Amino acid sequence: MPEYNQTEEKIIAAALHVFLAHGIKKTTIEDVAARCGLTRATVYRYFKDKRHLVRASMMHMVNVINEALASLDRHRDYDTEKSAALIKEAVGLLPKGDLSTRTIELKQLYPE
Numbered sequence: 363m364p365e366y367n368q369t370e371e372k373i374i375a376a377a378l379h380v381f382l383a384h385g386i387k388k389t390t391i392e393d394v395a396a397r398c399g400l401t402r403a404t405v406y407r408y409f410k411d412k413r414h415l416v417r418a419s420m421m422h423m424v425n426v427i428n429e430a431l432a433s434l435d436r437h438r439d440y441d442t443e444k445s446a447a448l449i450k451e452a453v454g455l456l457p458k459g460d461l462s463t464r465t466i467e468l469k470q471l472y473p474e
Contacts, residue, residue: 370408370418372398378419386416386467413472420468 366374376398380389391412395402409415 366418369400369404373400373405373408373415374419374422377415378422381416381419382464386464386471391415416468416472
């Protein structure tokens with residue numbers, strides 16, 4: 363998992379929130395900057411373009427879920443209810459939005 367500084371983490375969290383809430387295509391770098399209280403130039407200082415920001419934010423989401431799954435491996439004695447609770451807690455840390463629609467949109471915008 364890549365190491366990010368606090369500003370990058372703030373930008374990634376804001377981007378993920380806005381992407382999930384409003385859509386990847388509709389979201390601009392300005393929207394992300396406004397969400398995290400930074401300037402557009404500052405966002406571009408950390409992320410080359412929107413594509414790089416989309417990738418970083420989606421990978422953040424994947425990493426949160428992977429960490430929850432790794433936690434399950436470390437606690438093999440957990441029963442099904444405890445395991446489900448851990449996964450639910452991890453997913454609860456992510457912003458709310460229409461993930462299935464955003465996944466389809468992501469594949470359409472960035473097929474590679």
